[in-house]
Amino acid sequence: MSATSTQQGHGSSPSLFKQPGAVWAVAFACVISFMGIGLVDPILPALASQLHATPAQVSLLFTSYLVVTAIAMIGVGWLSSRIGSKNTLILGLSLIVVFAGLAGTSDTIAGIVGFRAGWGLGNAMFIATSLAVIVASASGGFSGAIILYEAALGIGIAAGPLLGGFLGDISWRGPFYGVAVLMAIALVATLLFVQKTPKPVEKSSLVAPIKALRHRGLLTMGIMALLYNWGFFTMLGYAPYPMHLEAMQLGLVFTGWGILVAIFAVFLAPRLQRRFGTAPTLYANLVGLGIVMSVIALGIHNPTVIIIAVIVSGAFIGINNTLTTQAVMLVAPVDRPIASSAYGFVRFIGGGLAPFVAGKIAEATDQSVAFYVGAAAFIIAIPVLASGHRLVTAAEKGQQEPDEPGASVELVVGSAETESAGPDRPVIVAVNAGPAADQVVDAAAELAAREHAPLDVVHVRETEIVEELAVSPETPDEAMDAVRSQLARVSDFGVPVRGLLLHSVGDHIDTGRALAEHADAVGARSVVLGRSARGTIAKLVERHLAEAETDKDSGRREVVLVDPAGSTVE
Numbered sequence: 225m226s227a228t229s230t231q232q233g234h235g236s237s238p239s240l241f242k243q244p245g246a247v248w249a250v251a252f253a254c255v256i257s258f259m260g261i262g263l264v265d266p267i268l269p270a271l272a273s274q275l276h277a278t279p280a281q282v283s284l285l286f287t288s289y290l291v292v293t294a295i296a297m298i299g300v301g302w303l304s305s306r307i308g309s310k311n312t313l314i315l316g317l318s319l320i321v322v323f324a325g326l327a328g329t330s331d332t333i334a335g336i337v338g339f340r341a342g343w344g345l346g347n348a349m350f351i352a353t354s355l356a357v358i359v360a361s362a363s364g365g366f367s368g369a370i371i372l373y374e375a376a377l378g379i380g381i382a383a384g385p386l387l388g389g390f391l392g393d394i395s396w397r398g399p400f401y402g403v404a405v406l407m408a409i410a411l412v413a414t415l416l417f418v419q420k421t422p423k424p425v426e427k428s429s430l431v432a433p434i435k436a437l438r439h440r441g442l443l444t445m446g447i448m449a450l451l452y453n454w455g456f457f458t459m460l461g462y463a464p465y466p467m468h469l470e471a472m473q474l475g476l477v478f479t480g481w482g483i484l485v486a487i488f489a490v491f492l493a494p495r496l497q498r499r500f501g502t503a504p505t506l507y508a509n510l511v512g513l514g515i516v517m518s519v520i521a522l523g524i525h526n527p528t529v530i531i532i533a534v535i536v537s538g539a540f541i542g543i544n545n546t547l548t549t550q551a552v553m554l555v556a557p558v559d560r561p562i563a564s565s566a567y568g569f570v571r572f573i574g575g576g577l578a579p580f581v582a583g584k585i586a587e588a589t590d591q592s593v594a595f596y597v598g599a600a601a602f603i604i605a606i607p608v609l610a611s612g613h614r615l616v617t618a619a620e621k622g623q624q625e626p627d628e629p630g631a632s633v634e635l636v637v638g639s640a641e642t643e644s645a646g647p648d649r650p651v652i653v654a655v656n657a658g659p660a661a662d663q664v665v666d667a668a669a670e671l672a673a674r675e676h677a678p679l680d681v682v683h684v685r686e687t688e689i690v691e692e693l694a695v696s697p698e699t700p701d702e703a704m705d706a707v708r709s710q711l712a713r714v715s716d717f718g719v720p721v722r723g724l725l726l727h728s729v730g731d732h733i734d735t736g737r738a739l740a741e742h743a744d745a746v747g748a749r750s751v752v753l754g755r756s757a758r759g760t761i762a763k764l765v766e767r768h769l770a771e772a773e774t775d776k777d778s779g780r781r782e783v784v785l786v787d788p789a790g791s792t793v794e
Contacts, residue, residue: 258380280583389475
């Protein structure tokens, strides 16, 4: 097995940091948004003591925020498809600015709880559109946009508690005013720099997310996420009280927690998933979370034990956030935005109710019982996930039905004899919607004609998972058009040709894996890639072809890298 290449081009890839002002404006707003929940944690005990409220009453800050977010997730897609992503983003930012500021002016828990509900409405609009706007605006391409978003996520989650602790040490009103001011800056920048986004061709249905929950896989993963969020928000909303720390000290604790969340969500979760699979990793992770919560319950009178357990939980939470979302996107038989809305609705309901119930349980029994209930929620999530194990495993192996998101779609042109690659080992060419696709496909068609082999024109539609969000850079129709346009072009080369649309869920490496597994399945003799695909994807395909060559003794295979400036393969 070998790799060859055409002559190298002289252009350079766009710099990740040379982005339009629109990208930096939305990325800054993302940082502040991700600060949201962690920002409030350090001031929970201060709110309880200064406003003469019980922990259960203070926990309603989470309940109102998350329950309204959950309900709003149902309608955000409907709204965005009618007024556009930019307008939805601006409306969400405006609501956050107004209601965060009003929460800072309130003198009662009831007032803050009500204003947090408005904040949750704005946050739902923001989180549903911010990633899509960054992807649409970034000059560094889809991967560059994802990297920037992941950076914003990491900074926001880690810095939120620290800023909350610093401002909370001055006054419990500080974090609310801080969010209002920072989001106001982001709002102005968004108005100035983000271009108007086109409205989607198809309008989303208001009831589509609810109807989507009729599908067993999506409902199963949603219930599992509800139980997980119950345990997670029990810890997040109630653990600050038995620590007996000042606001700044609490901020430092949750900063350590946030750093682990970000590191494990972005870097470790994808690696564990590729090594062990989605479901097995989630089983082990849920057991780990159950153990951590039990440790908190057992050490309820020892602040040091609670502090260490809370920080350690960040690792498990980061993994779970990413892989639960990935599992949802793998099994959901509906388009990504609808699946995200349905999933968000169910999981946020669990997160919203948990802190309040935990406070009530603690008042009626003992503080430790609330955490035992949270641990039980994590453990109960395991058999719920197991009931959908077959669906998740089948989705990872690409065994879905043809109309499901992970399945391949075959598009055929030409006469009847071209409808299958047949017994001959095909040449595969990976295409995207970029301007260089024509040259890459032409080079692959020339190679196929020279070797008297059929040609597979393959496009992989990516769904990137970033913590608890999923985004695709193109619609299914746009992905199919990228294949169809090439099929029409290469019909003159005189080779049997077919087009295939594949899907990947995860990150850029999963895109390479989907292509490599297809090459292995059809016994490809060559895989032709554009020079921009050099690196991770090329290495993955090379490795899979080498393994297949060893296992099947199917002859020499190669990865061919084509420079767009060239017209033939060497």
